[in-house]
Amino acid sequence: MENELKFHYMVHTSLDVVDEKISAMGKALVDQRELYLGLLYPTEDYKVYGYVTNSKVKFVMVVDSSNTALRDNEIRSMFRKLHNSYTDVMCNPFYNPGDRIQSRVFDNMVTSMMIQVC
Amino acid sequence: MEGLTLSDAEQKYYSDLFSYCDIESTKKVVVNGRVLELFRAAQLPNDVVLQIMELCGATRLGYFGRSQFYIALKLVAVAQSGFPLRVESINTVKDLPLPRFVASKNEQESRHAASYSSDSENQGSYSGVIPPPPGRGQVKKGSISHDTVQPRASADQQEPASPIVSPQQSPPTSPHTWRKHNRHSSGGNSERPLAGPGPFWSPFGEAQSGSSAGDAVWSGHSPPPPQENWVSFADTPPTSSLLTMHPASVQDQTTVRTVASATTANEIRRQSSSYDDPWKITDEQRQYYINQFKTIQPDLNGFIPGSAAKEFFTKSKLPILELSHIWELSDFDKDGALTLDEFCAAFHLVVARKNGYDLPEKLPESLMPKLIDLEDAADVGDQPGEVGYSGSPAEAPPSKSPSMPSLNQTWPELNQSSEQWETFSERSSSSQTLTQFDSNIAPADPDTAIVHPVPIRMTPSKIHMQEMELKRTSSDHTNPTSPLLVKPSDLSEENKINSAVKFASGNTVDGYSSSDSFTSDPEQIGSNVTRQRSHSGTSPDNTAPPPPPPRPQPSHSRSSSLDMNRTFTVTTGQQQAGVVAQPPAVPPRPQPSQASGPVVHRPVDADGLMTHTSTSPQQIPEQPNFADFSQFEVLAASNVNEEQDNEAEKHAEVLPVEKASDPASSLRVAKADSKTEEKAAASVPANVSKGTAPLAPPPKPVRRRLKSEDELRPDVDEHTQKTGVLAAVLASQPSIPRSVGKDKKAIQASIRRNKETNTVLARLNSELQQQLKDVLEERISLEVQLEQLRPFSHL
Secondary structure (H helix, E strand, O other): OHHHHHHHHHHHHHHHHHHHHHHHOOOOOOOHHHHEEEEEEEOOOEEEEEEEOOOOOEEEEEEEOOOOOOOHHHHHHHHHHHHHHHHHHHHOOOOOOOOOOOOHHHHHHHHHHHHHHO | OOOOOOOHHHHHHHHHHHHHHOOOOOOOEEOHHHHHHHHHHOOOOHHHHHHHHHHHOHHHHOOEEHHHHHHHHHHHHHHHHOOOOOOOHHHHOOOOOOOOOOOOOEHHHHHHHHHHOOHHHHHHHHHHHOOOOHHHHHHHHHOOOOOOHHHHHHHHHHOOOOOOOOOOOOOOOOHHHHHHHHHHHHOOHHHOOOOOHHHHHHHHHHHHHHHHHHHHHHHHOOOHHHHHHHHHHHHOOHHHHHHHEOHHHHHHHHHHHOOOOOOOOOHHHHHHOOOEOOOEOOHHHHHHHHHHHHHHOOOOOOOEEHHHHHHHHHOOOOOHHHHHHHHHHHOOOOOOEEOHHHHHHHHHHHHHHHOOOOOOOOOOHHHOOOOOOHHHHHHHHHHHHHHHHHOOOOOHHHHHHHHHHHHHHHOHHHHHHHHHHHHHHHHHHOOHHHHHHHHHHHHHHHHHHHOOOOOOOOOOOHHHHHHHHHHHHHOOOOOOOHHHHHOOOOOOHHHHHHHHHHHHHHHHHHHHHHHHHOOOOHHHHHHHHHHHHHHHHOOHHHHOOOOOOOOOOOOOOOOOOHHHHHHHHHHHHHHHHHHHHOHHHOOOOOHHHHHOOOOOOHHHHHHHHHHHHHHHHHHHHHHHHHHHHHHHHHOOHHHHHHHHHHHHHHHHHHHHHHOOOOHHHHHHHHOOOOOOHHHHHHHHHHHHHHHHOOOOOOHHHHHHHHOOHHHHHHHHHHHHHHHHHHHHHHHHOOHHHHHHOOOHHHHHHHHHHHHHHHHHHHHHHHHHHHHHHHHHHHHHHHHHHHHHHHHHHHO
């Protein structure tokens, strides 16, 4: 529970960084590479990676700093998978954007992804 | 969780149940779906079931481990015994009767029931379970033909009042019951191997006989077993149906027992949707799905947009979450739209869910759109196992084996539709339409290229002729007006000669006519004069002079075919009427050459000209005949004679000239300069005509002189003949207009012919006019002589 709250806090703070980053980018520059924001800011324990989609949907990934094996490419691929899964979720007409994602497929994907890095 | 202590009976019973639920034979985890079915069969309130699940830890874990399962069973027993559900009650409650699970039609199940509890009780509960929802009862009553139904029917009979019966009538009840209900109502569900749901309860029966067998039955999932089960169902007497239930039949029963969780919003669904071999769609269902699809999307190859599908499936009153999950399963290509296959799968899933089936985690193989390869389908086949594990138990094993054959058997439509779908996607994605479009464009080009600004004018006119000439000269293909085409100097000498003859006659006529009547065209007259001069020359050099006359005339906009222009213009002016009348008659003759010459090149034109000339002689004589005829009528005998002579001479001249017998003319023609042959021809005829004229070369005047009354007759005859020919030509004219209506070539050919005719007629006209003049002059001279002689005669 504590971690959850801490993570929530971290994600919220990272959102500010994300906004800062996307605002810094030219509005016309919206390509795949810039979707991935990279390491937003590292803390002593965690690293926070950001990714923003074309529709300004932000993905924030908090990774344990102790996990040194995690490379940037892997992060990118994870974000890509996240993005794909998210688009699949959006395709569902029963899903209202903004709702909490309750897609089992999405959850499975996320779980599997997390398991991979763990 | 507290440790669970089970008695031996309990242990055995639980293990059997676990094996039953352990579809995947993992021996460790049971399928949630099965477990849920089992719990439902326990005839416990749903909340109790949920509570049990929570207590046993399955909710937390998300699956039923063996321990969880045992605990759950124990709790079921506790609940059924009326004890409050407590974690502690697992072990505290002693002497708990074994949990009862209704709808175990299996013999073994009944045995279980008997062993574990009272048979009647089990049967009662069983029967009660059988028609879980009212629909089941209905189903059971109705379906006797179906083996699967029979057990249920028996069950119904056994327990008309099933406590578990939920008010669900049709689809909402378990899919099994639904199916049976449908079977009853439709009678076409015989194929449906309710093997899916069946296995649920068959394990109960099977458990004793051998959980493995039960598992085998489920894993064996193939239409035959269910059918056999049905058969066995039928064989088993109603009362003993429970006992003799084949595992598969038990499965069916279990399916029947499946408690309808959701009420059917659409009765239609009830009728149509039913679980077949857990996820197989029967033909009836399929047809129903297709009809529903049509209501949304008339095009079976089209897509149903997500919004429409959302509305449609929302009507089923399923939770949005479940609908969302169904969508995720059914929208195979993740495009936000449902094809026919996807729609059927989604519909089927909705129906299943309404009937109490848990949604699978992955799309069952039988519901997989046929778009994917069989490999994918095979992969999907593996999924049911997992599905069964995580989802509805009935689906996976039963759907595995039969799914493949069922896929191929029961889904021919799906295949077709999938193929259609594939083709649709291919069509939509391919650029075939583009290529076709391009190809369509291409053919148009030739047409456009073919289009040539050739004015279509049947009446010869100076401008028209000039235009024709221009076009001819500018374009490769010849104009219908062969006379103009002839002008190119490419024609052979003979051609030139012939053409020259033809044109010469015309020119001469024109010259004469122009000289006589066209005082306003000094140029033309001058040209005629020049022609005459050239004619009189009758020397090779004459060829030179003839050409020049046409050229100098500024009236000729074109360098070529100036003579013809003049000729035509003259003739047009003079004899337009006559020419106009005649041209129609001319074309028919030259048709053979003209028809082939829409695109005739110059050489061809030459040939055409030759033919034209060949025909022109006919034309000319005809025309002169015609003209002669009129002249004949007008002129007096002597004059007529003269005219006839002239005409005859002209004809004769023309004929011999046409025959290239006139060396002079031929020479002239041959030596016609690069100018159009028409010029030469014009010059030749001019020469010829001039020969007949006062300047006429010796033969001509001789001919004229020679021609006396004697010649009148032959001339008359000739005239008559010629008139007849001309008439014939004229008669043939009418056919031309008809040809005009034909394709372009015909039109052009007819135009050419008409122009040739016009030319010829104009020439003839001019010649005749000249002859007329000559005759008149002679007449005047004769009269003068008469007068001179008269005084003497009077004496």
